[in-house]
């Protein structure tokens with residue numbers, strides 16, 4: 001923890017010295033995309049995409065779970081998605097899953113979440129497998145990602161903008177071991193490297 005504090009304490013010196021960028025005036029109020037991914041510390045959106053400050057609007061949840069849309073149901077995820085689409089007007093939303101995902105492991109082997117009942121409940125009530133869960137963990141993680149995309153498509157504003165051709169959804173899968181990022185093709189169900 002101390003190294004994190006030390007870095008934060010001196011960060012302003014790096015900004016003023018030009019070695020780091022604190023904010024991008026060009027993209028400050030208009031991020032290029034919304035990036036939805038897992039809270040996992042191994043997944044760093046700006047590292048994967050090369051995005052600079054101001055270019056990505058992020059939503060991070062355990063297991064990159066997007067709850068089903070329900071009218072009148074208040075969730076942080078729904079509010080964040082609404083803000084990105086309605087207020088910021090993002091044209092692209094990336095939902096990014098990853099290998100070695102503890103949430104997916106917990107979804108497949110629920111006993112691993114015995115000491116985290118809230119997390120277990122969250123994963124169970126927001127995620128129904130489309131079919132029998134895959135045996136291989138990586139297949140399960142990809143199926144999990146596709147399930148989140150399906151739920152996101154049903155958010156009313158997202159659905160309207162998709163229908164109008166004003167929004168694009170991207171399903172990415174990040175391999176933390178290799179750094180390879182694959183893209184999901186809804187028409188074939190295949191994942192191919194970007």
Ligand SMILES: [Zn+2]
Pocket residue numbers: 038039040062063064098100101102103104
């Ligand atoms: Zn994860």
